[in-house]
Every structure is written in structure tokens, then in C-alpha cells.
Amino acid sequence: MKLILAVVQDQDSNRLLNALMDHNFRVTKLATTGGFLKSGNTTFIIGTEDIRVDKALQIIKDNCRSRDQLVAPVSPMGGNADSYIPYPVEVEVGGATVFVLPVEQFFQY
Numbered sequence: 001m002k003l004i005l006a007v008v009q010d011q012d013s014n015r016l017l018n019a020l021m022d023h024n025f026r027v028t029k030l031a032t033t034g035g036f037l038k039s040g041n042t043t044f045i046i047g048t049e050d051i052r053v054d055k056a057l058q059i060i061k062d063n064c065r066s067r068d069q070l071v072a073p074v075s076p077m078g079g080n081a082d083s084y085i086p087y088p089v090e091v092e093v094g095g096a097t098v099f100v101l102p103v104e105q106f107f108q109y
């Protein structure tokens, strides 16, 4: 068994959830916050058999897309001078950041 952790953009999360459910994956969806942009994203926890991992990854790829997002200028008031960004910067936020972990034990009580 593997545990898939997938951080995706909020805009893609409902479509991805529906697609995973359509394929009978068991899923838990968490509202999360990206450390860099400090804005909301969504993390999916998917526990599945090894042979279904590739299918889950394909569904994630098919339903998530990358987008450019502007990072607002950061005021020097709020932090130290190192984190000061005087102008908006565009970053490309990926469609999905995915970790696949081995599951040592799985219980349902």
C-alpha cells in the first residue's frame, strides 16, 4: 500500500476530487496553506494499493494545471530586510506537488 500526498491548487480541487471518486479511490481532502505564497491550497491524502498508484498519478496530472501567480510586494514593516520584495513577482505554481510514501501499517478501527 502507498500513501499519496498531493498539494494542488484550490481551483482544481473539486474536479480532481470528482475524478478520483469516479475511479473509486478513497480520499481525504485537507485545506492547506502554501508556505511561500501564504495562500490557500488543497492537499489530498490518498491511500491505495501499489498497483493503483500510477492510475491515481495519471488522474492528478489530467486534472491539475500550473498557473502563474503574482506575489504582492512585501512591506519592510512586517519583517526583516531580507524578506523585503519591493515589486510584484510572478511565480509559476505547479499543477501538483506529489509525494508517494510506503505505508507500513493501515488500520481502521
Ligand code: 2BA
Pocket: 024, 025, 026, 027, 028, 029, 045, 046, 047, 048, 108
Ligand atoms: P469519506 O471518504 O467521506 O468516507 C466515509 C465512509 O464512506 C467510509 O468510512 C466508507 O465506509 C464509505 N466509503 C468511502 N468511499 C467509499 C467507496 N468508494 N465505496 C463504498 N463506500 C465508501 P471509512 O472507510 O471509515 O473512512 C472514513 C474517512 O477516512 C473517509 O471519509 C476518508 O476521509 C478517510 N479515508 C478512509 N480510507 C482512506 C484512504 N485509503 N485514503 C485516504 N483517506 C481515507
Ligand code: 2BA
Pocket: 007, 033, 034, 035, 036, 037, 038, 039, 041, 091, 092, 093, 094, 095, 096, 097
Ligand atoms: P507555496 O509554498 O505557496 O509556493 C507556491 C509557488 O511559489 C511554488 O509552486 C514555487 O513556484 C514558488 N516558490 C515556493 N517557494 C519558493 C522559494 N523559496 N523561492 C522562489 N519561489 C518559490 P510549486 O513549487 O508548484 O508549489 C506549490 C505548493 O506546493 C507550495 O505552495 C507548497 O504548498 C507545496 N509544496 C511544493 N513543494 C513542496 C515541498 N517540497 N514540501 C511541501 N510542500 C511543497
